[in-house]
Amino acid sequence: xxxxxxxxxxxxxxxxxxxxxxxxxxxxxxxxxxxxxxxxxxxxxxxxxxxxxxxxxxxxxxxxxxxxxxxxxxxxxxxxxxxxxxxxxxxxxxxxxxxxxxxxxxxxxxxxxxxxxxxxxxxxxxxxxxxxxxxxxxxxxxxxxxxxxxxxxxxxxxxxxxxxxxxxxxxxxxxxxxxxxxxxxxxxxxxxxxxxxxxxxxxxxxxxxxxxxxxxxxxxxxxxxxxxxxxxxxxxxxxxxxxxxxxxxxxxxxxxxxxxxxxxxxxxxxxxxxxxxxxxxxxxxxxxxxxxxxxxxxxxxxxx
Amino acid sequence: xxxxxxxxxxxxxxxxxxxxxxxxxxxxxxxxxxxxxxxxxxxxxxxxxxxxxxxxxxxxxxxxxxxxxxxxxxxxxxxxxxxxxxxxxxxxxxxxxxxxxxxxxxxxxxxxxxxxxxxxxxxxxxxxxxxxxxxxxxxxxxxxxxxxxxxxxxxxxxxxxxxxxxxxxxxxxxxxxxxxxxxxxxxxxxxxxxxxxxxxxxxxxxxxxxxxxxxxxxxxxxxxxxxxxxxxxxxxxxxxxxxxxxxxxxxxxxxxxxxxxxxxxxxxxxxxxxxxx
Numbered sequence: 001x002x003x004x005x006x007x008x009x010x011x012x013x014x015x016x017x018x019x020x021x022x023x024x025x026x027x028x029x030x031x032x033x034x035x036x037x038x039x040x041x042x043x044x045x046x047x048x049x050x051x052x053x054x055x056x057x058x059x060x061x062x063x064x065x066x067x068x069x070x071x072x073x074x075x076x077x078x079x080x081x082x083x084x085x086x087x088x089x090x091x092x093x094x095x096x097x098x099x100x101x102x103x104x105x106x107x108x109x110x111x112x113x114x115x116x117x118x119x120x121x122x123x124x125x126x127x128x129x130x131x132x133x134x135x136x137x138x139x140x141x142x143x144x145x146x147x148x149x150x151x152x153x154x155x156x157x158x159x160x161x162x163x164x165x166x167x168x169x170x171x172x173x174x175x176x177x178x179x180x181x182x183x184x185x186x187x188x189x190x191x192x193x194x195x196x197x198x199x200x201x202x203x204x205x206x207x208x209x210x211x212x213x214x215x216x217x218x219x220x221x222x223x224x225x226x227x228x229x230x231x232x233x234x235x236x237x238x239x240x241x242x243x244x245x246x247x248x249x250x251x252x253x254x255x256x257x258x259x260x261x262x263x264x265x266x267x268x269x270x271x272x273x274x275x276x277x278x279x280x281x282x283x284x285x286x287x288x289x290x291x292x293x294x295x296x297x298x299x300x301x302x303x304x
Numbered sequence: 305x306x307x308x309x310x311x312x313x314x315x316x317x318x319x320x321x322x323x324x325x326x327x328x329x330x331x332x333x334x335x336x337x338x339x340x341x342x343x344x345x346x347x348x349x350x351x352x353x354x355x356x357x358x359x360x361x362x363x364x365x366x367x368x369x370x371x372x373x374x375x376x377x378x379x380x381x382x383x384x385x386x387x388x389x390x391x392x393x394x395x396x397x398x399x400x401x402x403x404x405x406x407x408x409x410x411x412x413x414x415x416x417x418x419x420x421x422x423x424x425x426x427x428x429x430x431x432x433x434x435x436x437x438x439x440x441x442x443x444x445x446x447x448x449x450x451x452x453x454x455x456x457x458x459x460x461x462x463x464x465x466x467x468x469x470x471x472x473x474x475x476x477x478x479x480x481x482x483x484x485x486x487x488x489x490x491x492x493x494x495x496x497x498x499x500x501x502x503x504x505x506x507x508x509x510x511x512x513x514x515x516x517x518x519x520x521x522x523x524x525x526x527x528x529x530x531x532x533x534x535x536x537x538x539x540x541x542x543x544x545x546x547x548x549x550x551x552x553x554x555x556x557x558x559x560x561x562x563x564x565x566x567x568x569x570x571x572x573x574x575x576x577x578x579x580x581x
Contacts, residue, residue, distance in 0.1 A: 074567075192500050193482070196532055213560040220534065224501045277535055280567050281560070 005120035009144050010152035011133040023051050024156045025128050029092040030057040035083040039065040039095025069112035070263050070279030080123045094128040101135025110169045113147040115263045168259045173286045178239035178246045185238040195223035195236050202238040203245040207300050214281035215300040221274040222249035222296040244301035255294030306488040308474035308496050315339035319347050320451035324473030326466040326480040328458045337418040338367040340453045344416035350407035352376040354383045355420035380423045390433035397440045404450045414449025422457040438472035439514040446487035467506045488526050496529025499537035511544040527556030535564050545572035
């Protein structure tokens with residue numbers, strides 16, 4: 001197998017099938033002196049420790065590693081750099097991407113599964129994204145099949161995936177229930193200062209200080225980018241309820257041209273670093289493009 | 305913590321308060337001058353009224369409720385020490401410190417000056433020197449009985465130019481500068497207000513003018529008064545610290561700043577979160 005990222009998907013329907021896929025994947029790596037990084041929940045990690053002949057040769061990063069797509073990409077990049085600096089020739093990774101079937105939210109991970117084909121291409125990485133076929137929705141299955149160039153067969157063989165396409169998936173972004181109600185604040189052409197004041201006013205009673213600060217930063221950055229890179233008129237709309245605040249910053253332009261916007265620190269493009277930093281914080285970020293314009297949606301607090 | 309903030313009046317800054325005021329309307333500045341002088345007279349301070357042009361005395365007389373005796377009137381050229389066209393920052397600070405000593409010896413409680421400094425800050429070279437003066441004199445003002453309201457005329461300087469100097473005051477007028485740099489306690493300087501894309505260039509210019517004045521290389525920056533600072537400002541601060549061979553710890557209650565600095569892996573700047581000021 002050549003250098004570069006080999007992005008592999010696999011499906012299982014039981015612990016036994018999961019074991020049949022993951023154990024050879026891991027043990028081939030450890031036997032070859034490769035680094036192996038696993039990001040599963042406590043139950044699966046415990047099972048893996050009993051199944052693997054050398055569990056201490058594996059790095060267990062836990063499910064928290066899959067916090068948000070942008071953070072996960074950044075965390076994995078740091079891990080790759082760390083292992084490569086220690087002379088490792090290849091890194092194998094596997095973990096549970098969040099989706100509604102395993103108690104998470106798949107929103108944003110569709111972009112992740114597509115993006116890592118590009119953003120990890122410089123690293124000698126073999127990744128196995130193993131999904132429980134009994135728990136994933138048809139949409140998740142569709143995304144997984146479209147974004148992985150390789151498939152791990154039940155027999156443990158890595159094969160080309162005929163359904164793979166390089167096309168960027170159209171993210172499915174569920175509406176927040178608050179968005180069907182009148183916004184608490186609706187400003188046209190806000191300056192970044194006005195955007196910060198508006199978020200402060202609407203969110204301070206409802207959010208802890210750290211989340212409030214994250215949301216203020218995200219709104220300020222979005223308002224700045226809307227003015228500099230978007231097309232007027234711009235607006236900020238804010239909804240709030242105890243424990244949750246939703247912010248829309250909208251302009252009438254077409255949004256970032258780079259499909260990796262927010263997932264990578266695109267420092268060559270003005271505004272790219274701020275959007276990436278926004279994605280690193282403890283707020284939910286969605287980029288929404290419609291025929292009428294581009295919206296950055298920021299949500300702080302409990303999303304359920 | 306030294307008092308600071310955005311004020312819409314020069315009244316009430318007692319016993320002292322270093323105020324930067326960018327103005328378009330001379331009457332607005334003179335109204336602030338009147339407020340500032342009246343407070344100074346009530347505090348028993350020696351008052352100076354400083355500017356350029358031939359109408360200074362007439363303007364002073366026109367201020368209702370302001371005594372016309374026991375107030376010094378001077379031109380900018382007389383009030384500061386100059387080296388060619390630019391102020392000599394250190395010599396000008398020394399001159400003002402001597403003026404404080406003279407005033408106190410004469411029975412006054414300190415010195416309070418109303419200065420239209422526009423004539424000393426028209427060119428980039430003048431502003432670079434005057435920014436250093438503002439930074440150094442504010443350090444004296446944080447401990448000596450002296451303060452000034454410094455006016456800058458937006459009819460003769462553009463907004464960026466006035467902001468470069470107004471930002472070096474603990475008190476500013478609305479809309480004149482989003483952020484403020486001033487002396488406060490044991491820190492190298494205090495940083496308050498907001499720092500975003502709109503003012504990061506002025507922030508960097510100001511840092512390049514003032515950071516070399518610090519003898520220490522491990523600086524403490526008191527950012528408890530910071531309401532907001534973005535990644536651009538953190539990166540510029542980090543870069544200018546590197547240019548002058550210094551490192552700094554910025555203490556701030558702006559929680560996102562510490563998190564941004566961690567993600568950005570800054571080389572010369574560490575951000576410590578502290579409780580709200």
